[in-house]
Each structure stands twice: as structure tokens, then as C-alpha cells.
Amino acid sequence: MMNLKLNLGCGHNKKAGYLNVDNAPACAPDLLCDLEKTPWPWPDHSVNEVIFFHALEHMGEQSATFLAIMQELYRVCAANAMVHITVPHPRHDHFIGDPTHVRAITPKLMELFSRANCDRWKELGFSNTPFAHYLNVDFEIVHAQVRLDEPYLSMLNSGQTKPDEMLRILAERNNVATEYIITLRAIKH
Numbered sequence: 001m002m003n004l005k006l007n008l009g010c011g012h013n014k015k016a017g018y019l020n021v022d023n024a025p026a027c028a029p030d031l032l033c034d035l036e037k038t039p040w041p042w043p044d045h046s047v048n049e050v051i052f053f054h055a056l057e058h059m060g061e062q063s064a065t066f067l068a069i070m071q072e073l074y075r076v077c078a079a080n081a082m083v084h085i086t087v088p089h090p091r092h093d094h095f096i097g098d099p100t101h102v103r104a105i106t107p108k109l110m111e112l113f114s115r116a117n118c119d120r121w122k123e124l125g126f127s128n129t130p131f132a133h134y135l136n137v138d139f140e141i142v143h144a145q146v147r148l149d150e151p152y153l154s155m156l157n158s159g160q161t162k163p164d165e166m167l168r169i170l171a172e173r174n175n176v177a178t179e180y181i182i183t184l185r186a187i188k189h
Contacts, residue, residue: 004047006076008035009055018051035059038068042076045188050083057087057095061102067135070113074137077186083139085110085184089146089177096174107144107182113137115187138187146170147179 007018022029060066088095090104115138118130155161
């Protein structure tokens with residue numbers, strides 16, 4: 001069993017102990033690889049941990065490409081592999097202002113790749129797209145958080161704004177949150 005850890009779309013953010021992968025030669029990655037082209041060069045079930053740090057939002061402009069990325073991610077992940085995703089919040093200027101950001105990555109999007117969610121939605125007759133069923137993947141969200149920008153973080157931490165009020169503000173305004181931080185676990189039986 002390999003103990004492979006991947007830092008995918010690493011850019012200049014290389015991590016020790018990880019295979020740092022990018023498609024830009026200027027970043028001098030450990031492996032030059034276009035992750036939008038499948039299959040990826042790793043065997044089935046060979047990866048125990050993956051990092052996408054401000055990378056996944058740059059991949060999969062076409063839906064079919066993004067779905068193929070999710071299938072490949074699942075294929076290479078070992079059972080219980082952890083996938084750590086940090087992306088700009090889609091309603092922040094950091095996301096909006098970069099023309100290479102092609103896809104908003106949110107916890108709601110990642111829920112579509114959970115078999116338990118898709119099973120429940122099917123049973124209840126919901127219209128959520130059951131990608132876990134369509135693609136034969138299964139990722140469980142084990143952690144999801146939003147990182148607030150200032151002054152909102154200080155307003156929440158000081159008690160000036162209550163959590164339910166902050167949720168309302170987040171839903172109504174841009175530039176309240178800077179990032180989503182999401183951790184997935186690959187479910188394989």
C-alpha cells in the first residue's frame with residue numbers, strides 16, 4: 001500500500017512530504033501534469049491525502065471536465081483518504097476578480113458527491129443532481145467552514161454580531177467571507 005500524498009495545482013505553494021503537481025512549468029512542480037486530462041498518472045486507491053489549496057476553482061470550466069476530475073480523484077483515493085480543499089468564497093472579490101477562476105466550489109456542490117446524501121434525496125424525491133450515483137463516487141464532508149473577512153470576523157468574535165445575524169449578512173452581501181475550507185473523506189467499501 002502506497003502512502004502517497006498529493007498537493008494538486010500547487011502553484012508556488014509547495015508542501016514538504018507531498019508530491020507537488022501543477023501544469024505550469026514556471027512553478028517548477030515535482031510533477032508537471034494537466035489535471036484536466038484524465039486518466040491521472042496514479043494507480044487506483046494509491047493516494048491517502050490530497051490538498052487543493054486555491055486550485056480546484058481553476059479546474060473544470062466545462063462540466064464534463066469537472067466531473068471527470070471528481071471521478072479521477074475518487075479513483076486514486078484510498079479508502080478513508082482525506083481531501084483538503086481551500087477555495088475563495090464565490091461572493092468575494094478574490095474569486096470574482098480572477099478570470100482564471102472557472103468554477104465556484106462550495107460545500108453545497110461537494111454534497112452532490114456523497115452517496116448517503118444522494119440516497120436520501122432519491123428516497124425523498126428531491127431534484128438534487130445525484131452525482132455520487134451517476135459517477136459511482138462517494139465523498140463525505142467531514143468539515144466545512146467559511147473564513148470571514150474583516151470587519152466581519154471581529155464583529156462575530158466580539159459578540160457585536162450574533163451567528164444567526166452573520167449568516168444573514170453572509171447571504172446578502174459580497175466580501176463578507178474570503179474562503180471556504182472543506183475536508184472530504186473518500187468512502188470505499
